[in-house]
Amino acid sequence: MFVKFTKNQQNILEFLKQLKGEITAQDLHMNLKEKDFKIGLATVYRTLKYLHLQGIIQERITPNGESLYELIKDSHHHHLNCVNCGRSSLLKEDFCPINKQLTNWCASQNFKLYYHTLEFFGLCEHCQNEVNKANLSN
Amino acid sequence: MFVKFTKNQQNILEFLKQLKGEITAQDLHMNLKEKDFKIGLATVYRTLKYLHLQGIIQERITPNGESLYELIKDSHHHHLNCVNCGRSSLLKEDFCPINKQLTNWCASQNFKLYYHTLEFFGLCEHCQNEVNKANLSN
DNA sequence: ATAAGTGCAAAGTCTTTGCAGATGT
DNA sequence: ACATCTGCAAAGACTTTGCACTTAT
Numbered sequence: 001m002f003v004k005f006t007k008n009q010q011n012i013l014e015f016l017k018q019l020k021g022e023i024t025a026q027d028l029h030m031n032l033k034e035k036d037f038k039i040g041l042a043t044v045y046r047t048l049k050y051l052h053l054q055g056i057i058q059e060r061i062t063p064n065g066e067s068l069y070e071l072i073k074d075s076h077h078h079h080l081n082c083v084n085c086g087r088s089s090l091l092k093e094d095f096c097p098i099n100k101q102l103t104n105w106c107a108s109q110n111f112k113l114y115y116h117t118l119e120f121f122g123l124c125e126h127c128q129n130e131v132n133k134a135n136l137s138n
Numbered sequence: 139m140f141v142k143f144t145k146n147q148q149n150i151l152e153f154l155k156q157l158k159g160e161i162t163a164q165d166l167h168m169n170l171k172e173k174d175f176k177i178g179l180a181t182v183y184r185t186l187k188y189l190h191l192q193g194i195i196q197e198r199i200t201p202n203g204e205s206l207y208e209l210i211k212d213s214h215h216h217h218l219n220c221v222n223c224g225r226s227s228l229l230k231e232d233f234c235p236i237n238k239q240l241t242n243w244c245a246s247q248n249f250k251l252y253y254h255t256l257e258f259f260g261l262c263e264h265c266q267n268e269v270n271k272a273n274l275s276n
Numbered sequence: 277a278t279a280a281g282t283g284c285a286a287a288g289t290c291t292t293t294g295c296a297g298a299t300g301t
Numbered sequence: 302a303c304a305t306c307t308g309c310a311a312a313g314a315c316t317t318t319g320c321a322c323t324t325a326t
Contacts, residue, residue: 002273002274002305003273003300003301003305004299004300004301004304004306005300006305007299008306008307009306025291026290039307039308040307040308040309041291041308041309042291042292042293042307042308043306043307045290045291045292046274046292046306046307049292050272050273050274052221053221053222053269053272054272059201059259061199061203063197065199065289065290065316066290067291080247080249080251083193083252089247089249095240097235097237102233102235106260109218109227110262110266111218111227111258111261111263112260112261112266113259113260114221114260114261115259115260116256116257116258116259117255117256117257117259118254118255118256118257119254119255119256120244120249120251121196121197121251121252121253121254122244122249122250122251123193123250123252124248125247125248125249128248131192134188134191134192135140135188135279135281136140136141136184136185136280136281137279137281137282140280141279141280141281141325142279142281142326143325144280144282144324146281146282147281162315164315177283178282178283178284179284179316180283180316180317180318181281181283183315183316183317185281187316187317203290203314205315205316273305273306274306274307275304275305275306275307
């Protein structure tokens with residue numbers, strides 16, 4: 001996978017394997033530093049980009065513009081994303097409308113499918129009132 | 139919808155109505171300037187944010203990190219996104235796996251659903267060879 | 277008259293890049 | 302030995318914000 005397999009790469013991959021859920025590049029960097037691994041933020045970004053390119057991890061960008069990464073697994077989640085507060089809540093695990101027919105269709109396009117994201121956007125319960133008060137001076 | 143309905147707001151909304159497809163904030167700004175509308179980039183960003191908050195337009199963030207906006211319509215597209223070159227290609231128009239059952243489920247969560255995005259990530263035909271040569275020095 | 281909207285420039289945030297030095301095979 | 306990988310600091314890109322001025326109602 002990697003051309004060399006350095007300590008940094010091992011540490012990142014190991015961390016992602018242990019991780020339940022998603023993490024930002026910056027949080028991942030902090031976590032590794034806290035474990036006394038010496039690693040630069042740029043290396044974290046470079047490694048995540050490479051892992052993404054290789055189809056090992058997936059990326060999801062939140063309404064706040066944060067990139068979240070996690071290993072690609074068989075089981076995955078989709079989210080309800082509030083366009084006001086930016087919070088995401090998980091959809092029940094077994095919900096996923098992607099069927100084999102579609103997967104096959106991607107293959108027929110010579111597109112090598114790594115993963116998909118399905119995200120719902122709107123207002124969470126709390127924000128529905130807030131938004132009525134919004135204007136362009138906010 | 140807007141508290142006031144200024145020339146800027148009218149111009150942006152009119153432009154989005156004419157537009158087929160998606161556009162970035164910066165391109166939208168350029169287009170309006172070319173039509174000799176005097177408007178600041180910040181105003182474009184503020185207006186798009188407000189329209190998004192109100193559920194008038196939707197946002198999609200590409201693998202390159204660009205935010206693309208368009209009016210929410212009944213018909214919509216999903217995309218195949220190449221994680222290498224970042225190009226997106228449209229899925230056939232009639233494909234959408236989201237059913238009424240799911241829509242109802244969102245409602246039952248007191249989540250006010252505006253729109254959804256469903257995106258597929260992987261390698262386009264052209265990039266499948268390229269990626270084999272990739273390493274962390276790139 | 278007043279709150280809402282605006283333009284500009286500055287600031288903020290996340291991410292990428294150039295380069296010299298370190299590392300794995 | 303050599304290309305790959307790394308850290309650091311600088312650069313880059315996009316977006317947001319503060320503030321004084323303008324505009325719509």
